[in-house]
Amino acid sequence: xxxxxxxxxxxxxxxxxxxxxxxxxxxxxxxxxxxxxxxxxxxxxxxxxxxxxxxxxxxxxxxxxxxxxxxxxxxxxxxxxxxxxxxxxxxxxxxxxxxxxxxxxxxxxxxxxxxxxxxxxxxxxxxxxxxxxxxxxxxxxxxxxxxxxxxxxxxxxxxxxxxxxxxxxxxxxxxxxxxxxxxxxxxxxxxxxxxxxxxxxxxxxxxxxxxxxxxxxxxxxxxxxxxxxxxxxxxxxxxxxxxxxxxxxxxxxxxxxxxxxxxxxxxxxxxxxxxxxxxxxxxxxxxxxxxxxxxxxxxxxxxxxxxxxxxxxxxxxxxxxxxxxxxxxxxxxxxxxxxxxxxxxxxxxxxxxxxxxxxxxxxxxxxxxx
Amino acid sequence: xxxxxxxxxxxxxxxxxxxxxxxxxxxxxxxxxxxxxxxxxxxxxxxxxxxxxxxxxxxxxxxxxxxxxxxxxxxxxxxxxxxxxxxxxxxxxxxxxxxxxxxxxxxxxxxxxxxxxxxxxxxxxxxxxxxxxxxxxxxxxxxxxxxxxxxxxxxxxxxxxxxxxxxxxxxxxxxxxxxxxxxxxxxxxxxxxxxxxxxxxxxxxxxxxxxxxxxxxxxxxxxxxxxxxxxxxxxxxxxxxxxxxxxxxxxxxxxxxxxxxxxxxxxxxxxxxxxxxxxxxxxxxxxxxxxxxxxxxxxxxxxxxxxxxxxxxxxxxxxxxxxxxxxxxxxxxxxxxxxxxxxxxxxxxxxxxxxxxxxxxxxxxxxxxx
Numbered sequence: 001x002x003x004x005x006x007x008x009x010x011x012x013x014x015x016x017x018x019x020x021x022x023x024x025x026x027x028x029x030x031x032x033x034x035x036x037x038x039x040x041x042x043x044x045x046x047x048x049x050x051x052x053x054x055x056x057x058x059x060x061x062x063x064x065x066x067x068x069x070x071x072x073x074x075x076x077x078x079x080x081x082x083x084x085x086x087x088x089x090x091x092x093x094x095x096x097x098x099x100x101x102x103x104x105x106x107x108x109x110x111x112x113x114x115x116x117x118x119x120x121x122x123x124x125x126x127x128x129x130x131x132x133x134x135x136x137x138x139x140x141x142x143x144x145x146x147x148x149x150x151x152x153x154x155x156x157x158x159x160x161x162x163x164x165x166x167x168x169x170x171x172x173x174x175x176x177x178x179x180x181x182x183x184x185x186x187x188x189x190x191x192x193x194x195x196x197x198x199x200x201x202x203x204x205x206x207x208x209x210x211x212x213x214x215x216x217x218x219x220x221x222x223x224x225x226x227x228x229x230x231x232x233x234x235x236x237x238x239x240x241x242x243x244x245x246x247x248x249x250x251x252x253x254x255x256x257x258x259x260x261x262x263x264x265x266x267x268x269x270x271x272x273x274x275x276x277x278x279x280x281x282x283x284x285x286x287x288x289x290x291x292x293x294x295x296x297x298x299x300x301x302x303x304x305x306x307x308x309x310x311x312x313x314x315x316x317x318x319x320x321x322x323x324x325x326x327x328x329x330x331x332x333x334x335x336x337x338x339x340x341x342x343x344x345x346x347x348x349x350x351x352x353x354x355x356x357x358x359x360x361x362x363x364x365x366x367x368x369x370x
Numbered sequence: 371x372x373x374x375x376x377x378x379x380x381x382x383x384x385x386x387x388x389x390x391x392x393x394x395x396x397x398x399x400x401x402x403x404x405x406x407x408x409x410x411x412x413x414x415x416x417x418x419x420x421x422x423x424x425x426x427x428x429x430x431x432x433x434x435x436x437x438x439x440x441x442x443x444x445x446x447x448x449x450x451x452x453x454x455x456x457x458x459x460x461x462x463x464x465x466x467x468x469x470x471x472x473x474x475x476x477x478x479x480x481x482x483x484x485x486x487x488x489x490x491x492x493x494x495x496x497x498x499x500x501x502x503x504x505x506x507x508x509x510x511x512x513x514x515x516x517x518x519x520x521x522x523x524x525x526x527x528x529x530x531x532x533x534x535x536x537x538x539x540x541x542x543x544x545x546x547x548x549x550x551x552x553x554x555x556x557x558x559x560x561x562x563x564x565x566x567x568x569x570x571x572x573x574x575x576x577x578x579x580x581x582x583x584x585x586x587x588x589x590x591x592x593x594x595x596x597x598x599x600x601x602x603x604x605x606x607x608x609x610x611x612x613x614x615x616x617x618x619x620x621x622x623x624x625x626x627x628x629x630x631x632x633x634x635x636x637x638x639x640x641x642x643x644x645x646x647x648x649x650x651x652x653x654x655x656x657x658x659x660x661x662x663x664x665x666x667x668x669x670x671x672x673x674x675x676x677x678x679x680x681x682x683x684x685x686x687x688x689x690x691x692x693x694x695x696x697x698x699x700x701x702x703x704x705x706x707x708x709x710x711x712x713x714x715x716x717x718x719x720x721x722x723x724x725x726x727x728x729x730x731x732x733x734x735x736x737x738x739x740x
Contacts (some may be wrong), residue, residue: 092665
């Protein structure tokens with residue numbers, strides 16, 4: 001385990017498991033060719049389980065850079081909830097262990113294969129669609145999986161744009177046709193998706209009502225979300241009223257709701273929705289199911305569905321996804337999209353993981369800096 | 371109360387409440403005109419409450435038949451669950467009491483107003499869209515609310531076609547595009563809608579999987595549903611297995627599910643659905659909500675919505691509704707649509723009501739014969 005190794009892996013931790021054996025064998029065959037990567041360090045897991053128990057740091061030897069490959073020196077990669085679920089083995093689409101952790105990130109092109117013309121060393125690239133194994137210092141993959149991004153964007157934004165901000169943008173644009181002056185409601189509003197929803201809605205003139213957990217320092221959290229563009233922010237306990245809609249003031253009843261919590265928090269989203277409204281579930285942080293009354297379906301005509309980025313991307317929309325990522329990065333550069341993150345050095349991966357696992361209370365999104 | 375009156379109303383039970391006062395006043399004014407209805411007997415409720423406590427039989431005097439009115443001698447009218455909910459005051463669209471019970475039925479034209487040309491005495495008519503107050507022996511209403519039906523149809527079918535069979539037809543045709551060879555799943559399969567769904571699906575080559583409550587005589591119930599065209603019938607306890615889909619045999623995973631029960635029975639419908647499937651809720655007989663896991667929304671991509679006939683009809687589809695009713699009555703005449711009913715004389719209304727309220731165990735749909 002990384003934690004016992006003090007980040008000084010012994011030879012026995014050399015990464016040599018079946019699914020990655022070919023890489024190592026290739027390395028041995030081509031070790032003296034000029035087209036090889038530098039050796040890499042990676043966070044891997046050999047079996048599914050609790051991430052702080054099963055992840056470890058390993059050395060991966062130099063590997064061949066084939067003619068269409070890029071060798072990318074990773075700069076930054078986040079720890080997302082779905083990364084944790086993949087390691088736990090509870091995410092429906094996941095690599096078989098042993099596997100390198102991580103699913104998105106940004107890197108700088110270190111070297112290119114002999115047939116590569118569209119990328120040069122020094123370019124910043126992200127895997128798009130996102131793909132497995134970003135928690136390592138050097139990645140060698142075909143040029144098709146990489147998307148060049150503007151180096152003017154802070155690296156932590158480039159590293160995190162393909163999962164959560166894209167989810168927020170797609171949910172706002174793909175689920176229900178919204179016009180300026182309409183309203184949406186969401187729970188989990190402090191999540192990265194939640195923060196993006198607020199700003200993306202605001203930029204389109206869409207009112208947004210936000211539900212957060214009761215917590216210490218709630219006043220400060222509300223102010224921060226309002227600074228981003230939140231119209232209203234309520235804690236769950238503030239919504240223990242007979243008619244939540246009486247709290248709407250001049251905001252119209254929302255046509256669309258986003259749920260990433262489940263349980264009572266999802267019920268509160270449903271209570272705010274107007275007749276005929278839609279609630280989209282994209283997470284279940286409380287681990288509680290969504291409960292809906294019969295009359296909500298029949299008389300209030302509510303519809304419930306889900307959103308899963310991985311499914312959206314699998315439907316032949318990789319190019320559209322890249323265009324949307326460029327839009328989002330443009331908003332970041334223009335100062336119109338920001339969210340809380342904490343950059344943590346790769347050497348402190350264990351601390352970042354503990355924070356991502358919630359062991360140290362509410363924390364900003366953890367982004368590993370390589 | 372009817373039950374204390376032994377169906378011999380005293381003068382004090384004369385129906386004389388505000389919302390119907392004008393009818394009575396009109397009657398007094400025009401009592402000697404030739405264009406008046408015969409006196410009527412009606413089941414009314416003066417306040418919301420339990421139907422067996424608040425309904426009573428009253429006499430309603432003769433009333434004027436205006437130039438565009440039909441005076442209809444009612445032949446038969448059912449007691450539907452929504453009739454009970456209206457009397458209880460829990461149905462969102464309901465007349466204010468005092469009101470006559472009932473919402474659909476069939477009658478014979480007794481007389482027509484002077485400007486009526488499309489209807490003649492002796493015609494069979496149904497209120498279409500269905501409307502309030504069918505539990506009475508004579509109804510006077512504008513010709514526009516009536517739809518002429520073929521007298522070759524048994525009266526109990528004409529009396530019951532506009533609510534439950536139309537719901538079944540619309541849910542099968544409006545919610546998801548189904549092709550021959552596809553499959554659906556439903557709970558509450560012995561309900562009138564359930565029986566219609568089986569036969570309408572069968573006629574389109576759509577496989578149907580049916581879930582019923584555990585009950586005495588379940589073998590006979592299964593046989594009856596299979597005779598109607600059910601491919602599979604399972605009790606809830608038979609579905610306490612790890613993977614309900616292992617019970618599908620050669621039937622494809624259903625794309626569409628219908629739920630009129632809620633609780634565990636709704637969860638069973640969800641378990642059968644294929645990835646991307648839709649569950650439509652149109653009732654909640656168990657009075658338990660629908661509970662859905664987060665992963666059902668995100669990874670299984672299920673959608674949940676409701677269906678309410680009253681809402682469908684309110685969207686300017688009255689004419690389309692009448693065409694569909696004619697189609698359904700055609701299927702009845704061809705022997706392709708049947709369902710269990712019990713005709714009960716108006717004098718025995720209390721017994722029929724007790725049966726409809728479930729006080730006498732599982733009973734067929736109760737239809738009052740006037």
